[in-house]
Amino acid sequence: MKDGKLGIALVGLGSYSEGQLAPALQQTKHCYLAGIVTGSSDKAAQWKTKYNLPANACYTYETFDRIKEDSNVDIVYVVLPNALHAEYVVRAAQAGKHVICEKPMAVTVEECDRMIAACKEAGKMLSVGYRLHFEPHNKEAMRIGQQKVFGDVKWIEAEHGLSEATGWRLKKALAGGGPLMDVGIYCVQAARYLTGLEPVAVTAQEGFKHHPEKFNGIEESITWQMEMPDGIVAKCTSSYSEKQNRLLVEAERGWLELSPAYSYAGIEGRTAEGKMDFAQVNQQALQMDDFALCVKEGKPSPVSGEEGRQDVKILQAIYRAMHTGERAVI
Ligand code: NDP
Numbered sequence: 247m248k249d250g251k252l253g254i255a256l257v258g259l260g261s262y263s264e265g266q267l268a269p270a271l272q273q274t275k276h277c278y279l280a281g282i283v284t285g286s287s288d289k290a291a292q293w294k295t296k297y298n299l300p301a302n303a304c305y306t307y308e309t310f311d312r313i314k315e316d317s318n319v320d321i322v323y324v325v326l327p328n329a330l331h332a333e334y335v336v337r338a339a340q341a342g343k344h345v346i347c348e349k350p351m352a353v354t355v356e357e358c359d360r361m362i363a364a365c366k367e368a369g370k371m372l373s374v375g376y377r378l379h380f381e382p383h384n385k386e387a388m389r390i391g392q393q394k395v396f397g398d399v400k401w402i403e404a405e406h407g408l409s410e411a412t413g414w415r416l417k418k419a420l421a422g423g424g425p426l427m428d429v430g431i432y433c434v435q436a437a438r439y440l441t442g443l444e445p446v447a448v449t450a451q452e453g454f455k456h457h458p459e460k461f462n463g464i465e466e467s468i469t470w471q472m473e474m475p476d477g478i479v480a481k482c483t484s485s486y487s488e489k490q491n492r493l494l495v496e497a498e499r500g501w502l503e504l505s506p507a508y509s510y511a512g513i514e515g516r517t518a519e520g521k522m523d524f525a526q527v528n529q530q531a532l533q534m535d536d537f538a539l540c541v542k543e544g545k546p547s548p549v550s551g552e553e554g555r556q557d558v559k560i561l562q563a564i565y566r567a568m569h570t571g572e573r574a575v576i
Pocket of ligand 1: 258259260261262263283284285286289325326327328330348349350375376377413414420428
């Protein structure tokens, strides 16, 4: 803690930490960049200079557990490849730190359970990096859907795909799966936060592999259909070879569309009543500030570990349905 702000240490200085989280931490009001954990001595040197960090605020994966002694670090933010989230969240909790973990929270529900248990045991809070809960267009979509502004929601279409993926994202052992784990998770989130309801069952189909050698062991694209309570259906797609970024909701007396829906900036929304008019915000700054306030005030995070676990449970059911060709109950 410094000047009333909680210190955050970023674990893994890849593109999300470098491009989004560290810049956002220059804008936050309730937290600041207090430490880094990296396997690269070059990055450590560059970050130290760029963000004016003291030498003792830089850790490697080997020295990470010493963060326990670092009173400047209140929150550890795990920004590593998906399959490494569980280990570092558990180690962070054991070091007595509150934790933010990037999405997907982990690659299995069992890992999520271990992460939640470790934080509970340490008496520390856990949240997941779901930035869209703090984005005004998505928040308005939540309000319209959950408060039934246009009547009951009947139909949801959610698409999120990238035109390319590289590195650990193509390795099942590190990613836990393909585009579903990486960006399809936003469609699962959207269906849940639009309705405030939980999907009960799912069917899923793997898309054609144009590059089987590249997408070895993971899907190149996937389509799935979630059955929600009250007859609501959510039809979703995700891909690593086609850009997709849209959310459409049809309700009894109206509709809403966000396109793009999930980007860091430039989100646009329209409803049956016209264009949404909201300022652009720094989603990551709002998300980290919200968690810092939750920690300070001892109130629960809206994007808790349990929330992250529920998505992982649904993702696993989607893969079950895809592999068996049968309807999977969640
Ligand atoms: P990158 O590949 O850009 O960075 C990952 C970093 O993790 C690396 O730079 C490296 O940092 C560290 N690392 C440690 N072990 C390994 C390993 N075995 N293989 C590869 N990297 C390793 O990934 P991203 O930053 O894009 O993604 C990181 C996490 O953030 C993922 O879980 C992803 O889903 C999530 N994410 C969330 C977003 C959001 O909008 N909420 C957006 C983008 C990503 P170092 O060199 O410092 O050790």
